[in-house]
Each structure stands twice: as structure tokens, then as C-alpha cells.
Amino acid sequence: MGEVVLERDEGAGGGEGQRPPIALTPRRAPLIGDWAVRRRTFTWRQARGWLEGLPGGALNIAHEAVDRHGRGDLADVVAVRFLARNEPTTELTYAELARQTDVTAVALQDLGVRRGDRVCTLLPRSPELYLTALGTLKAGAVYCPLFPAFGMEPVRQRLELGGVRVLVTDSESYANKVAPVRDRLPDLQTVVVVDAGGAGDEPSTAEVMAWETVMQEASESLQRNGFEIVSTRPDEPALLHFTSGTTGRPKGAVHVHEAVVAHHATARFSLDLSPGDLYWCTADPGWVTGTSYGIIGPLTCGATVITDSADFDAKRWYSILQDEKVEVFYTAPTALRMLMRRGVEMAHDYDLSSLRHVVSVGEPLNPEAVLWGLEAFGLPVHDTWWQTETGAIIVSNYPGMPVRPGSMGRPMPGVEVGVLERGADGRAGVVDGHVHVLDDPHAVGELAIRPGWPSMFRDYLGEPERYAKAFVDGWYLTGDLARLDGDGYLWFVGRADDVIKSAGHLIGPFEVESALMEHPAVAEVGVIGKPDPLAGEIVKAFVTLKADMVPSESLRRELITFGRKRLGSVAPREIAFEEHLPHTRSGKVMRRLLKARELGLPEGDLSTVERPA
């Protein structure tokens, strides 16, 4: 009881699913070798040895991702190629990236950024985003990306919670999302705007500066004084990623420099990246995938990262795969479903023969999509599972390993996972401080991980109790329900909480409810994820109105617009008016009941529902 689980046929029903495993001979000997052998022999200490480190036991992600190559054999290899619609492609070699991130680090230091300070971007995929991310790390500060499709409210809240000191953004986002709330952000000292200056409209206030000016001055300062990358300790904070929970404010997952050991090892084993490989990750760097595998992991491997600032467009995507001769492609189920909609024939109009490995993450990958990959690309899609909190891939279908369509794959070497028996609330059950690890290959439980992998989050910023609650009896609890079959393959079953997954992005229902509650007509809101064939789920809100308000189509539209304006892309797409919302006796809106009703499922245990008088 407790949760509405959208059982997946292949996941919960036991057996190994109807579809046979797909075993193809890889086009290149996979770096992981044989998974079973690697699992026995691999240690994180060994992976640390694949990196260089800094004198005195220091470790800095940016050194491993950029400087090590930029001042070594890979200096002239292209590190990042930036594609943009209607604009020429630009690229930076590892040597250029090493130098320009030095300049950026100096710029941030000259703006007063010190070790541990937070620096945010609110930018599309662009050179400025890469430079800020890596320059921040070089300066020993903490990089925190924000999703550019967020509206004003999520942006304001994250800047506030993060105590962010410098924000790099563009003039449109600044004007619409930041300027109006600037007086509520006392920690935000400087905003750097990347597209000012061109038309002589350089921002004039001291706190809003033009990127070009800042970089020009930093470049001179670098020539005068030089720059040395900050010797961060392995356990020093490096990255801050906001993620959504079922209640309360967004959680700021803090990652440390040591995470780079996991970024690197997983980029090798799961993405199979070697120096010079042409690699495209479609994730937005505003979310964790875009940082771990759009920036850090592939660069530590010396790969060439392709990045495109344009939104999804099937023909454009196939053209990029063809023209850029992409070898490794990391994307998401929603994107694959959008490609599938256009038919396999479209894929066959392009020469995709460079592709060697296709990988997916973020939400359940339908077995149909795995098989479609076989037709469209000649390669099965390889699913991977991880979370903001895990920082890096934890479960994966590895190259060279038979793919079981519908399974997330097997644990990363060096990582121990367990499926824990559930208690009455649907989460891992704790009896006398202990949990029970299930060994029945058909049993569904909460997926848990033994702490000790290097990219494990080390805190929820400012919320140590919330952090402590994520661990029980020596396990990190993921909040996902899964099954572990007899051969060590994990099958995703559902979430154990109310968090919504839309197009691969986690959305906290509480955040959406709070924003809608600010509309004067609204009395109460309950938000659920409604299944959607393309996005997995969309956000649907159930709204009761204040006493004198009457439901109408125009009010519904007004609320949709209100939500869009406040929340941006995480706003509800559907709104339904209700007379009453179901509550628990303690007064909380019962989202699971709203969801069960929406889906026409049994309402389950109603013992905690408040009885209407």
C-alpha cells in the first residue's frame, strides 16, 4: 500500500520478460571487457590511478577534464564542438579550453568568487556554459547549473537556496527571470550577461556586467599575474545540483571533486569512451546528466563532445548523427520515442554507420525502443540508471554484455546494490534499525546502494537531517522500486513516492502546488504525474477554488498561463477543477488517491482518508 505503482509488464511479472536478450558482437572491443571479470577485479583505487591528481593529494575535476589533456598529448584534439541553428559551428581544442577556462577562473576570482562560493549558469548549451562550469571548478568554487526552461519562481528559489554569488545568463533570461526578483536575492553579487555589449547596450549597473568585458579584463590580469588551479581536496564541494522531492523545497545535492573518479570510470565502462571518440550527449547541462556526461565524464576520457543548442527536431538530430559522424550517442527515452514516431524509414534516409554505441537514461526505456534501435541504428539501445544523488551511472547495460530489453542492466563494478523489503508506507521497511535484503528474483523492493562510490552526494545543502534520512542501516535509499533477477539484472518497477518524471526531468509536486496556490482564485491544489505516451508523464493539477469563485474554461486557461509564467517548463499541462480534494487525517492532500482515480485503478487502502463530514 502507500504508492500507486505503474507496473511494467516486463518488470514486475517475474520471469525474464518475453523478449530474448540481444547479444551482438561489438564494433570495437569494449573498454569494460567482460562485466563479470571486471566486477571481480575492479577497485575505485584503481580508477583513481587512471587520473592524474594534483600535488599533495589534491584533486580538481577541471584538471582531470581539461588541463591534463590540454597540456599533454591531446592538446590539439577538439574537446567540444558547439552546433547551433543558423549560426556557424565553433569548436575548442583541449589546449584552447585549458587556456580559456583559466581566463574564466581568473574572471570569477576578480569578481570576488572564493573557494566554496556558488556560481550558477542559466544558459543554453554554449561555450560560455562550458567555460563557466570548468572555470568555476578551477577557481575552487561550486558550480550549480540551472535549467534554462525554468520560469522565474524555480530560478529565484534555487538562487536563494544556493546562496549563489555569481550568475552567468543571457539578457533575456536576466530581464524576465532575475531582474524582477533581484531585491530578494541578497547573496547574488554579480550577474554576468553573455549577449550584452554587441549593440552598444552594455549593462551599466555595477552588478550586471558584460561577459566580454569581464573576460577581456581577466585575460589581461592572467597575463600579468598568471593563474594556478586551486588545489581542492578530494572531499571538497565541487557541484551543486537541485533535485525535487515529494514535499518541501528542492534538495541541493552536493558533490565533491572526488566524484570525477566515478564520472571517468563510468564514461569508460558504460559509454565506452576513448580519446578522440566523437560523442553526443543530448541532455541539457541544466540537469545532472548534462554535467556528468555532457561535460566532465567524456572530457576526462579525452573524447570530442558534440553539443547542439537547438531544441529537438528529428531530421536535425539524424543529420547531426550523420554529419558529425557520431560514434557514441547518449540520450533519453522521450527523445527516442519522438524519433520512433517518425518511423524507422526516416532513420534509413541517413548514413548512421559511424554509430558504435547508443545509450539511454532518465526514465523507463520501453523494450520496444531497445528493439527499434536495432532496426534504426543496427544497435540495441543500452539503458542506464542513476540519479542526481548518485552523481554517476550506477546500473547499466554495458557494451559487449547481452542487453535484456526492459532491464536497466547490471551494477557498475565497484558498486553494491540491494533490493530491500518494503514496509507499510511502501518504502524500505526498518525493523529495530535494520532492513531486509530480498533475494527472491521475483520480489519487488526499494532499490538501495551501499555508500562508498566516489560520486555519492555528500549533503543536501543546508538540510543535514534530510540527508541523514536518506540512509538506513548502511544503505542509501533511492526511492525507486525495482527487482533484481537471478543473473544480476535490475528491472525498474516504479517510484516509491509522488515525484513526477516528465521527459526525463524530476518535478516536485509540492513546488508546482505552491506556485499555483499563489493565484487569488485558488483554494487548494493536488498535483500528479499523468501517464503520457511521449513524455512518460505530464503534470496534472487538481484545483479547488475559493468560496466565491466559479470554475470556467477561461479561468482554467488563466491558471495554465499563470503556471507557465511562474514555473516555465515544469508547469501543469492539464488542470481539473474539483469540489473537494481527498485528504489524510493529518490534512495532507492524498496525491496517490487522485492518481488512482485518474487512472481508474483501485483506490487501495483508504484507512487514512479523512471522511467528509
Ligand code: WT7
Ligand atoms: C530518477 C532520477 C539519471 C540521471 C538523470 C535523472 C528515474 C533514471 C532511469 C531508468 C527508469 C529511471 C528514477 C530515478 N530514472 N534512470 N533507466 N529507468 N527510471 O536524475 O532527475 O535525479 O532522476 O529518474 O526514478 O530515481 P534525476
